[in-house]
Amino acid sequence: MNLVADWYSPRPSTLTAALRPLSLAFGTAVALRRALYRAGLKRSVALPVPVVVVGNITVGGSGKTPLVAALIRALVQRGFHPGVVSRGYGRDRVDDAPILVDAHDDPRRVGDEPLLLARAGCIVAVARDRVAAGHALLARHPQCNVIVADDGLQHYRLGRTVEIAVVDAARALGNGWLLPAGPLREPAARLDEVDAVVTLVTDTTRPASMHAHEFTMTLSAGEFVRVASPETTAPASAFLGEGVHAAAGIGDPARFFAQLDALGIRANAHPFPDHHRFTASDLAFAGARAVLMTEKDAVKCEAFADERWWYLPVRAKIDDALVALIEKRIRGPKAA
Numbered sequence: 001m002n003l004v005a006d007w008y009s010p011r012p013s014t015l016t017a018a019l020r021p022l023s024l025a026f027g028t029a030v031a032l033r034r035a036l037y038r039a040g041l042k043r044s045v046a047l048p049v050p051v052v053v054v055g056n057i058t059v060g061g062s063g064k065t066p067l068v069a070a071l072i073r074a075l076v077q078r079g080f081h082p083g084v085v086s087r088g089y090g091r092d093r094v095d096d097a098p099i100l101v102d103a104h105d106d107p108r109r110v111g112d113e114p115l116l117l118a119r120a121g122c123i124v125a126v127a128r129d130r131v132a133a134g135h136a137l138l139a140r141h142p143q144c145n146v147i148v149a150d151d152g153l154q155h156y157r158l159g160r161t162v163e164i165a166v167v168d169a170a171r172a173l174g175n176g177w178l179l180p181a182g183p184l185r186e187p188a189a190r191l192d193e194v195d196a197v198v199t200l201v202t203d204t205t206r207p208a209s210m211h212a213h214e215f216t217m218t219l220s221a222g223e224f225v226r227v228a229s230p231e232t233t234a235p236a237s238a239f240l241g242e243g244v245h246a247a248a249g250i251g252d253p254a255r256f257f258a259q260l261d262a263l264g265i266r267a268n269a270h271p272f273p274d275h276h277r278f279t280a281s282d283l284a285f286a287g288a289r290a291v292l293m294t295e296k297d298a299v300k301c302e303a304f305a306d307e308r309w310w311y312l313p314v315r316a317k318i319d320d321a322l323v324a325l326i327e328k329r330i331r332g333p334k335a336a
Contacts (some may be wrong), residue, residue: 004060012091019181025244027178037156046159047134048329049265050146053160055153057190060274064202065113065296065315068150068218069120070197071271074323075146080330083144084134085158086114088126090275098127107299112275112328113150117300129159146330150288153194154185162329163194164322166217169201171252196322196330202258215319221259222313227305229232229297234310236263242267248275250299256294259312267292280304320331 005266036042052071056062068084075082088099088111101110101117101124110118112124115140118124123144125137132154138144152158157169167173174183191197196213223252224239227230246267248256253271260267268285272278278301283291298311 003180004183007181008171009109009175012175016175016181023181027187028178034156037188039064042156045131046161047131047147048138049144050161050331051134052161052162052164052326053147053149053152053155053158054153054164055149056166057153057155057186057188058167058171058173059179059185059251060183061255062166062171063198063217063219063316064151064166066219066314067117067164067166067318068148069117069122069200070318070321071148071318071326072117072120072122072316075148075326078323080146081141082144082146082148083123083125083134083139083141084114084117084322085130085147085149086111086117086118086124086126086154086264087128087130088114089151090277091126093128096128098125098129098133100125100140100310108277112140112299113294114136115121116296117150119299130155134158138198148217162196162326164189164196164198164326165194167191167197167199168252168255169199170255182264196325202255213325215322217310217319218317219259219314220317222315224292224312225295225298226312227293227301227309227311228307238291239265239267239290239310243287243290244292245270245283245285245290246292247272247278247283247297248294249278249300250274250294252321256312259314260292260299265292274296283309 006016019172054064054068072082081108091111092108099110101114105115105120107115114124115124121139125133127133130149132148173188198215198217201216223233244267246260247270251271251274257269293311295311295313
């Protein structure tokens with residue numbers, strides 16, 4: 001039985017119903033942890049520059065990393081010198097000293113999402129302790145005057161100036177239960193506390209408002225890029241017809257497969273767990289003339305990619321009003 005599918009099913013399964021007592025215990029632990037920070041018994045640490053935290057209250061992908069990349073571009077255009085801190089989920093950790101990510105790093109060392117951001121031109125540091133990552137980044141890049149934390153909403157040790165929660169309109173908050181009976185890391189009421197809710201939409205239908213400061217985000221795709229030789233691109237029309245396979249090891253593989261379907265590509269879909277470490281045998285699909293994947297998965301496949309493997313880059317489009325809100329908050333009273 002697929003627990004993740006059950007989280008987003010309109011009808012509760014026997015398994016999710018059985019897990020509800022554990023969800024209540026998890027909720028108690030979450031509430032206690034927040035109370036300790038609010039009481040000052042556990043302390044948040046403020047970095048010397050403003051911090052914008054981008055995260056979500058659900059497990060799995062909702063477009064956080066494309067949003068971070070879009071915010072970095074927008075902040076640069078407005079004269080800021082931003083940097084990014086991340087945990088680097090799924091990476092190897094011999095120790096947890098902060099790492100400044102290079103565009104040529106091994107994703108097993110720094111994580112797939114931080115590597116994507118570094119290749120997009122972002123200054124990125126990774127560590128389990130995002131405060132330590134921030135200090136390391138600022139020591140190496142003292143010109144940095146704002147830090148964006150990728151997936152740090154629940155990392156309360158890191159002080160923050162702005163909180164942004166991302167929600168996927170297609171999956172929303174699932175069945176509304178906390179882990180493990182549902183997908184929630186924190187109660188839905190947490191969205192009332194953040195500075196902005198950004199909803200990832202895939203069509204012109206605007207979801208019902210959940211927050212006073214709610215914005216939308218869309219993802220637009222470019223041409224396909226050959227994994228083994230990124231200078232080679234191809235349009236979606238090159239992958240129409242039989243013999244096309246698609247693999248996705250992201251938080252919501254169905255979103256990638258639906259994106260291909262919208263492009264007219266009828267691929268044989270192969271979902272994998274989020275942050276899956278691909279091997280050549282994972283993608284050895286019999287009779288495949290092309291294997292399509294996300295850019296996040298492609299960075300883990302470059303070392304053994306063959307000529308049939310392609311990735312689809314995506315770019316987030318965000319509301320200018322969201323960037324204006326962030327700029328006002330990080331500039332402080334002088335911006336009012």
